Amino acid sequence: MGAYVNNKWCASESWKQIVRRRQKLILGPQYRNVLHDECVIAVMYGDNVPLLEKILAISLPSEIEYIIELFTDKIDIKFINGNLVISN
Secondary structure, eight states: OOOOOOTTSOHHHHHHHHHHHOOEEEEOTHHHHHTHHHHHHHHHHOOOHHHHHHHHHTSOGGGHHHHHHHTTSOOEEEEETTEEEEEO
16 A cells, blocks of 8 residues: 655655644543533544534634634544543
């Protein structure tokens, strides 16, 4: 299995692109109960829309672009140390 390589970027620039695309949203323990149903729907049925809508409703306007970009690809949802962690 191979990977696509863009010859215009040096190795360090390629790694920067990979790191930029990997995003993580960490929500405190108080959001665990608030977003529980939407997380179950996202995991069981693969429908991220209810979770995205609820997170956008509680987000600041400056965070909206970041959150929409996070949800453009497949997301992983985990509970780590009581925090809700959503990553792509």
